[in-house]
Amino acid sequence: MNEELNQESHSGRQVIWRLLSYLKFFKKKTLIAFIVLLTATGADVLGPIVMKIFIDDYLTPRFFPVRPLMLLAAAFIGLYAVSALFNYYQVISFQRIALNIVQMIRVEVFSKVQHLGLRFFDQTPGGSLVSRITNDTETIKDLYVTVLSTIVNSTVMMIGIFTGMFFLDMRLAFICLLLMPFLLVLMWVYRKLSSKIYRVTRVKLSQLNAKLNESLQGMSMIQAMRQEKRLRNEFGHINSEHKMALLQSVRLNSLMLRSAVYSVYLIGLMMILSFFGIQSFDHVVKIGVLYAFINYLDRFFDPINQIMQQLTIFQQAMVSAERVFGLLDDHRTAPVQEGNLNAAVREGRIEFKDVTFSYDGQTDVLKHISFTANPGETVALVGHTGSGKSSIINLLMRFYPIERGGIYIDGEPLTAFSDQELRRRIGLVLQDSFMFVGNVADNIRLSHHQITDEQVKAAAEFVQADQFINKLPHQYHEPVGERGATFSSGQRQLLSFARTMAQNPKILVLDEATASVDTETEEAIQEALSKMRRGRTTIAIAHRLSTIQDADQILVLHRGEIVERGTHQELLKKGGLYYKMYQLQHGKTGDKVSSAH
Numbered sequence: 001m002n003e004e005l006n007q008e009s010h011s012g013r014q015v016i017w018r019l020l021s022y023l024k025f026f027k028k029k030t031l032i033a034f035i036v037l038l039t040a041t042g043a044d045v046l047g048p049i050v051m052k053i054f055i056d057d058y059l060t061p062r063f064f065p066v067r068p069l070m071l072l073a074a075a076f077i078g079l080y081a082v083s084a085l086f087n088y089y090q091v092i093s094f095q096r097i098a099l100n101i102v103q104m105i106r107v108e109v110f111s112k113v114q115h116l117g118l119r120f121f122d123q124t125p126g127g128s129l130v131s132r133i134t135n136d137t138e139t140i141k142d143l144y145v146t147v148l149s150t151i152v153n154s155t156v157m158m159i160g161i162f163t164g165m166f167f168l169d170m171r172l173a174f175i176c177l178l179l180m181p182f183l184l185v186l187m188w189v190y191r192k193l194s195s196k197i198y199r200v201t202r203v204k205l206s207q208l209n210a211k212l213n214e215s216l217q218g219m220s221m222i223q224a225m226r227q228e229k230r231l232r233n234e235f236g237h238i239n240s241e242h243k244m245a246l247l248q249s250v251r252l253n254s255l256m257l258r259s260a261v262y263s264v265y266l267i268g269l270m271m272i273l274s275f276f277g278i279q280s281f282d283h284v285v286k287i288g289v290l291y292a293f294i295n296y297l298d299r300f301f302d303p304i305n306q307i308m309q310q311l312t313i314f315q316q317a318m319v320s321a322e323r324v325f326g327l328l329d330d331h332r333t334a335p336v337q338e339g340n341l342n343a344a345v346r347e348g349r350i351e352f353k354d355v356t357f358s359y360d361g362q363t364d365v366l367k368h369i370s371f372t373a374n375p376g377e378t379v380a381l382v383g384h385t386g387s388g389k390s391s392i393i394n395l396l397m398r399f400y401p402i403e404r405g406g407i408y409i410d411g412e413p414l415t416a417f418s419d420q421e422l423r424r425r426i427g428l429v430l431q432d433s434f435m436f437v438g439n440v441a442d443n444i445r446l447s448h449h450q451i452t453d454e455q456v457k458a459a460a461e462f463v464q465a466d467q468f469i470n471k472l473p474h475q476y477h478e479p480v481g482e483r484g485a486t487f488s489s490g491q492r493q494l495l496s497f498a499r500t501m502a503q504n505p506k507i508l509v510l511d512e513a514t515a516s517v518d519t520e521t522e523e524a525i526q527e528a529l530s531k532m533r534r535g536r537t538t539i540a541i542a543h544r545l546s547t548i549q550d551a552d553q554i555l556v557l558h559r560g561e562i563v564e565r566g567t568h569q570e571l572l573k574k575g576g577l578y579y580k581m582y583q584l585q586h587g588k589t590g591d592k593v594s595s596a597h
Contacts, residue, residue, distance in 0.1 A: 008441055015318055015321045015322055015325065016318075017319070017323060019144075019317075023097070024239075025104070026097050026101070028094065029096070029097055030097060033093035033094055034092065036093065037086070037090040037152060039086050039089060039152055040083050040086035040087045040153075041157050041160060042081075042156075043080070043082040043083040044083050045088070045160030045161060045163070047080060047083075048161055049167070050072060050075050051080065053072065054069075054072050054076075058072075094144065094148065095145055098143075098144030099141065101141075102137055102138070102140060102141040102144070105137050105324065106133060108328065109132065109324060109328060110133060112327060112328050113129060113133070113327070115333050115334055116330065116332055116333055117332050117333055117335065117399065117401075118334070118394065119332050119400060120330060120332035123332075127156045128206045128207070129327075130209050131202075131205055131210075134319075135202075135205060136202065136324050137211070137324060139202075139313075139316050139317050139320040140321055142316070142317060142318050143321075146310060146313055147310045147313050147314045150306050150307065150310045151314075153303070153306075154304070154306050154307045155303075157302075157303045162177065166383055167202055175271050176268060178271075179264055179268050182264050183304055185281060186260055186264070186308075187307070190252070190308065190311055194249065194311065194312065194315045196319075197245060197248045198315045198316050198318075199319045199322075200244065200245045200321060201316075201319075202320060204238060204242035205242060207238050207242075208235070208239060211234060211238055212235070215231050215252055215325075224389065238544065249312070250466050253312060264301075265301045267299070272463060283307035333417070335398050335399075335400065337415065337416065337417060337419065338415040339415070341412070341417075343409075343412040343416035343417045343421070344421060344425075345410060345506050345507065346410055346506075347410050347537075348373040348375045348376075348425075348507045348536065348537035349372070349374055349375050349408075349409065349410050349537065350372070350373040350396070350408070350507065351371075351373075351407070351408040351409075351411075352371050352372075352392070352405070352406075352407055353369075353406045353407070354369070354404070355402065355404065355406070356368055356369070356389060356403070356404040356405055357395060357400070357402070357403060357404070357405075357527055358403070365386075365560050366386050366388045366391050366395075367559075368561065369388075369392065369405070369560075369561075369562060370405075371553070371562065371565065373538075373553070374534055374552075375537055376534075377537060377538070377552040377553065378533055378537075378552050379537075379539050379540070379551065379552065379554075379555065380541075380542055380551035380553070380555070381539065381557060382541075382542060382543075382556055382581065383577075384520065384581075385555035387558055388557050388561075389541045389557055392539075393428075393509055393539065394412075395407060395414075396539065397420075397422070397426065397428060397509065398414055398417075398422060409507075418437060424503060425505055425506045426505055426506075426508075426509060427500035427501070427503055427507070427508050427509065428500065428509045429493075429496050429497060429500050429508075429510050429511065430434075430496070430511045431511055433489075433493050433495065433496035434484075435480050435484025435492055435495065436480065437480060438479075439476070439477050439478055439480055440469055440476045440477070440480060440495065441453065443480055443484075444460060444495060444498045444499050446499065453476070455502055456498075457476065459498040459499075459502035460476075460495075460498040462501050462531065462532075463494055463497035463498050463501060463532070465494035465497065465498045466492070468491055468494070486532070494528070501532060505536065506536060506537070507537045507538075507539070508532060508536045508537070508538040509537070509538075510529070510539070510542075511541045512542065512543060526547065540564055544585070545578075545585055549568040551568065552567070553565060553566070553567065554568060554571055556571065556581075558577060563576070
């Protein structure tokens with residue numbers, strides 16, 4: 001949390017300019033909206049001057065000519081009509097521009113997230129990302145909708161009011177101008193104090209979303225392990241901290257927005273009344289001028305109050321923008337193709353040459369890994385949990401950058417291939433099969449529209465998934481809910497097999513592909529796997545050693561190193577770590593293992 005609180009990669013001025021830079025995509029609409037806003041503000045400023053003319057020139061001397069009074073009344077009503085109509089139009093215009101900009105930012109953030117590397121997701125809770133994409137961008141929207149138009153409107157209004165004041169009485173206008181330094185200091189102090197509070201508020205809201213996301217994703221485990229009370233207490237603690245941060249902002253707003261501004265207003269009112277009171281000793285005071293000045297003072301502090309109130313939204317938007325831009329500028333992106341090479345996977349020969357890798361930059365999870373998988377061969381990776389099997393897969397799939405050593409496919413470095421070529425030629429089947437919302441055919445085809453319905457069915461038949469698909473009420477059009485919750489783990493795995501085969505990959509990567517399949521289904525899948533591996537280079541992770549006995553090469557990993565390699569029979573003859581693992585999986589006791597040596 002402290003890292004997120006202290007993360008301010010952008011100064012306030014840079015954030016503002018970056019937010020305003022999105023207006024360049026709507027130059028014409030923004031210009032029209034500002035012109036309309038200026039017109040509405042000008043109509044508001046001229047209203048008191050028309051009223052001053054009526055009071056001093058007609059009401060005070062009791063002179064009521066019909067035609068001039070009708071013109072004044074028409075001008076007064078016309079000005080307010082123009083103000084109301086144009087204010088309505090400018091609000092709609094700024095709302096439309098704001099919604100378009102927020103739509104752009106959300107798409108930009110979502111697109112950025114799609115290209116971030118797994119290293120980023122390893123270190124960032126999913127709920128926090130959801131908060132940035134939804135809550136923070138929604139707060140940024142308020143900046144364009146209310147803050148921008150209010151500040152411009154209020155600034156133009158204050159300039160117009162001072163212009164009117166100088167037109168009426170220059171001395172009094174200078175006196176009122178003395179109030180500005182106090183108001184500017186007030187705004188500066190408020191902005192400094194509120195920025196810290198709102199940063200805590202946004203971080204706590206992000207943590208609430210993260211905790212909520214974690215609870216919803218793991219609800220079955222929470223209920224099974226009776227963790228409801230613990231999760232409720234943790235959520236309540238974060239919620240309480242969020243509430244305290246909000247209460248701090250309420251206290252600050254109550255003190256700075258109303259009380260302090262109203263005190264300055266009273267000082268200004270006393271200055272104007274004192275000025276006219278002293279002037280009345282020697283000169284006749286014009287009631288119209290007095291009315292206009294008091295009216296202007298009210299109108300002057302109305303935009304001041306609006307600006308101060310909008311500073312709340314402004315500060316929240318600034319903090320949210322810092323968080324969003326921090327995400328957009330995050331450098332932990334997924335590795336991409338380097339250079340202008342048009343490398344293609346043709347045979348599927350894989351080479352690892354002295355690869356060493358660390359997730360955190362401190363502890364190596366892979367140490368000097370070297371092996372070769374020739375075209376059409378099956379290389380199996382075995383070892384205890386944490387030995388580095390999945391890390392080898394992650395590097396081969398280019399989920400993480402290769403820091404030391406090299407990985408080559410058909411003699412070309414992995415960095416020479418485009419993402420499209422790698423994802424098209426390398427088929428990945430994970431232990432936990434992820435299903436997308438849609439239907440069965442969509443989950444096999446994914447977004448590859450070139451795959452026909454016939455190819456979808458052929459892929460399903462190839463892995464024998466058609467046996468359960470054809471029994472579904474809607475068969476290939478059967479709806480698939482979130483994460484495929486209505487299907488069994490075995491059915492989801494069969495669909496992921498079909499999804500992989502529909503791509504017709506040259507290289508096959510199996511990460512515990514049969515771990516979630518029941519014994520009856522496994523027999524059918526083993527036959528499908530045998531067909532899938534034919535003519536393809538296969539890298540397979542397996543805990544059940546019986547599933548990889550026919551592998552051309554078995555690599556035994558221990559603490560990130562390859563400690564043994566060979567075929568199933570060769571490794572059994574060595575009597576090493578693989579032999580012990582095999583004996584344990586087949587129900588042998590520790591004594592029998594020892595005696596077997």
